[in-house]
Amino acid sequence: MAMPCLLYCVTEVNPVVTVTAGVCDSAVESREMLGVRVYWSNVEDVDACFGQPETLKQAALQFHQVLREVLAITTPIPFRFPTLLENSDALEQHLGAEKKLYREALERVNGAVQYEIVATWADEQQADLATPMSGRDYLKRRQEATGRVAAVESKLKSVTGESVREWRGRQERKTHRWYALVSRDCRERFLASLRTAGGSEGVRLRLSGPWPPSEFVAARGSR
Amino acid sequence: MPTEASSQALTIEGENETSLLDILDHVLNSGVVIHGSLVISLAGVDLVYLGLNVILTSVETALRNMNAHEFATASQVRRSV
Numbered sequence: 001m002a003m004p005c006l007l008y009c010v011t012e013v014n015p016v017v018t019v020t021a022g023v024c025d026s027a028v029e030s031r032e033m034l035g036v037r038v039y040w041s042n043v044e045d046v047d048a049c050f051g052q053p054e055t056l057k058q059a060a061l062q063f064h065q066v067l068r069e070v071l072a073i074t075t076p077i078p079f080r081f082p083t084l085l086e087n088s089d090a091l092e093q094h095l096g097a098e099k100k101l102y103r104e105a106l107e108r109v110n111g112a113v114q115y116e117i118v119a120t121w122a123d124e125q126q127a128d129l130a131t132p133m134s135g136r137d138y139l140k141r142r143q144e145a146t147g148r149v150a151a152v153e154s155k156l157k158s159v160t161g162e163s164v165r166e167w168r169g170r171q172e173r174k175t176h177r178w179y180a181l182v183s184r185d186c187r188e189r190f191l192a193s194l195r196t197a198g199g200s201e202g203v204r205l206r207l208s209g210p211w212p213p214s215e216f217v218a219a220r221g222s223r
Numbered sequence: 224m225p226t227e228a229s230s231q232a233l234t235i236e237g238e239n240e241t242s243l244l245d246i247l248d249h250v251l252n253s254g255v256v257i258h259g260s261l262v263i264s265l266a267g268v269d270l271v272y273l274g275l276n277v278i279l280t281s282v283e284t285a286l287r288n289m290n291a292h293e294f295a296t297a298s299q300v301r302r303s304v
Contacts, residue, residue, distance in 0.1 A: 215253065
């Protein structure tokens, strides 16, 4: 009987990564389909695996572990957890329809990983966004926020130089996130450049990674 | 080599530290989303999405207010409600 399959990621056809275990201790399958390699697990009991917050959290961590093992060897384009298809036929049907998207994305992120830098500003964290303010004050605050994001971004780009293949950013309510696409052979240079970056002026920057380059899957400006 | 910009104002925290919240945030909020009718339509799918909503709410709350340890406690509380 065909079982539902949980998708992990798509990679180039080679190299093939052997993953120790998938979610709910399932086997991780991989197969070449339509010019890419896809990794998935057949899930015997969907409810048991994802039906409760604690089992879902555990499955999410196992999902992350699979991606880590793949990322250690090659660059994956991850699926959002949990993406379940009815069976592997549905998977092939999906890949057939989206072949161009995956090919282009794999070429864009080939040989790279993603790092993430989150900026928080001390005064922004304490700001009371619920209290009404005048239009003038609002615009002034927006202008200041835009200016300091631009200043940090400029410094990040200057410090890291050509070790970053591409930058993307996203403004959130009280923070700003930058995503750096870094070639594997530039990782040490990228990290070293950040280590030498110097002191802070009211901004806290937090680095995490390497992650699969999910922020770079879509072409710039396409979303 | 430090540049002019680097001498001004950057300290990076958290290198090599990936928290539980970072991981959950990434797996639940990033990656390719498949739209359309291919997504499984078994009876159990409501449970999947119910569960997902529960944990998403926990993550959002946790990201605002809690550290990873408190998040784990919050998940247990939610489950028992």
